[in-house]
Amino acid sequence: MTKETFSKEAQIASDEAVQQALAEGLYCIGCGAKMQTSAKDEAGYLPLGALKKALNSEQLLCQRCFRLRHYNEIQPVTLDDGEFARLLHQVSDERALVVYVLDLFDFTGSAIPGLPRFVGADNPILVLANKVDLLPRSLKENKLKDWVRGRLKEAGIQPAAVELMTAAHPKNLDDILTKIDTLRAGRSVYVVGTTNVGKSTFINQVIKSKTGIQELITTSRFPGTTLDQIAIPLDDGQSLIDTPGIIKEDQFAHAVDEQTLKYLLPKNEIKARTYQLNPEQTLFIGGFARFDLVTTPAGEKTAVTAYFENNLNLHRTKLAGADDFYARHRGDLLQPVAKEAALVAHSFKTKEKVDLVYAGLGFITLPAGLAVVAYAPAGVTVLLRKAMI
Ligand SMILES: Nc1nc2c(ncn2[C@@H]2O[C@H](COP(=O)(O)OP(=O)(O)OP(=O)(O)O)[C@@H](O)[C@H]2O)c(=O)[nH]1
Numbered sequence: 050m051t052k053e054t055f056s057k058e059a060q061i062a063s064d065e066a067v068q069q070a071l072a073e074g075l076y077c078i079g080c081g082a083k084m085q086t087s088a089k090d091e092a093g094y095l096p097l098g099a100l101k102k103a104l105n106s107e108q109l110l111c112q113r114c115f116r117l118r119h120y121n122e123i124q125p126v127t128l129d130d131g132e133f134a135r136l137l138h139q140v141s142d143e144r145a146l147v148v149y150v151l152d153l154f155d156f157t158g159s160a161i162p163g164l165p166r167f168v169g170a171d172n173p174i175l176v177l178a179n180k181v182d183l184l185p186r187s188l189k190e191n192k193l194k195d196w197v198r199g200r201l202k203e204a205g206i207q208p209a210a211v212e213l214m215t216a217a218h219p220k221n222l223d224d225i226l227t228k229i230d231t232l233r234a235g236r237s238v239y240v241v242g243t244t245n246v247g248k249s250t251f252i253n254q255v256i257k258s259k260t261g262i263q264e265l266i267t268t269s270r271f272p273g274t275t276l277d278q279i280a281i282p283l284d285d286g287q288s289l290i291d292t293p294g295i296i297k298e299d300q301f302a303h304a305v306d307e308q309t310l311k312y313l314l315p316k317n318e319i320k321a322r323t324y325q326l327n328p329e330q331t332l333f334i335g336g337f338a339r340f341d342l343v344t345t346p347a348g349e350k351t352a353v354t355a356y357f358e359n360n361l362n363l364h365r366t367k368l369a370g371a372d373d374f375y376a377r378h379r380g381d382l383l384q385p386v387a388k389e390a391a392l393v394a395h396s397f398k399t400k401e402k403v404d405l406v407y408a409g410l411g412f413i414t415l416p417a418g419l420a421v422v423a424y425a426p427a428g429v430t431v432l433l434r435k436a437m438i
């Protein structure tokens with residue numbers, strides 16, 4: 050991979066030449082979309098005048114990527130989720146290394162059910178468990194890796210290797226690259242995962258370490274940043290390929306508006322918040338989720354530990370008045386709120402130490418022997434899993 054890979058060979062001046070280049074296929078280096086100058090609301094749009102100028106610059110970006118980079122603002126485009134799944138499915142026709150990126154803080158929300166079926170049962174899978182920086186620093190690396198392996202096993206995935214990573218500031222990039230080179234054995238590498246797990250952030254770090262070019266591919270906190278495959282040439286003629294993230298309807302991102310989402314996504318190490326709760330006590334999570342402790346063994350006080358964005362307000366109250374409290378204080382004491390006020394109740398009994406997961410939002414670690422009810426906006430997955438911490 051060299052710097053020249055990304056530079057333009059010739060300057061294109063005339064309208065005809067631009068049209069011809071478009072017809073032959075020009076792609077946005079930021080999101081992978083095919084460039085076009087006619088449909089404003091579709092992927093790869095750039096006005097003709099801007100495209101003429103951009104063709105003479107080193108890096109061709111569509112208007113949406115330009116805005117994301119310079120104003121941190123998302124311009125919605127018509128997306129077809131099925132198309133992303135089909136793109137992923139193409140991998141099964143090839144012999145390739147699959148790098149499966151997961152978000153450790155949203156492990157449940159970022160898992161792709163049936164992944165081996167999508168990417169071909171014979172292709173080796175390297176799992177990169179990303180965003181370690183969000184988890185408590187006290188967590189032991191080996192314990193975390195074992196936990197990740199356990200969850201993958203439950204999902205029917207046998208990875209060739211599991212690595213932990215902080216793609217935003219990777220310390221072990223060389224180790225990961227060595228592992229990739231060994232496992233790919235001369236084949237191409239597809240980086241796959243749910244939207245927002247950090248695939249493009251990781252690939253940008255690879256590009257930076259090999260060429261010095263910074264932030265080549267557009268990354269953002271908004272789901273659905275990368276729109277098509279982006280192939281980065283490797284030295285042996287194979288490619289490292291970024292793919293659009295699978296958009297899952299059960300991700301919390303769909304239940305709240307963009308401003309709220311910005312506030313909810315953790316940026317730093319999550320601080321554990323432990324509460325001593327009595328039976329029949331409620332914990333409101335912002336203005337859009339709720340935890341009811343209904344019964345405990347022998348009716349005793351119990352400690353529960355919550356892991357949510359540090360600035361997200363958790364509010365304790367009595368279960369008896371909780372419905373009324375929500376109706377009166379949604380939007381003032383209890384905020385931020387979801388698009389819909391109605392919350393769906395999910396009841397559980399804990400049999401061992403578990404995490405009660407509000408997919409994409411965070412989790413509460415609970416001891417055995419409790420009866421609890423978790424409330425979340427419709428469509429958001431709520432479940433119990435073996436405790437991570
Ligand atoms: N805290 C933390 N944030 C990260 C890390 N890696 C990526 N992010 C953030 O996660 C968000 C999504 O990153 P992207 O690289 O755009 O994710 P993606 O998987 O390419 O997303 P799509 O293109 O939508 O599929 C951005 O806000 C990144 O800054 C990490 O290691 N730690």
Ligand SMILES: [Mg+2]
Nearest residue numbers: 248249274275
């Ligand atoms: Mg991306």
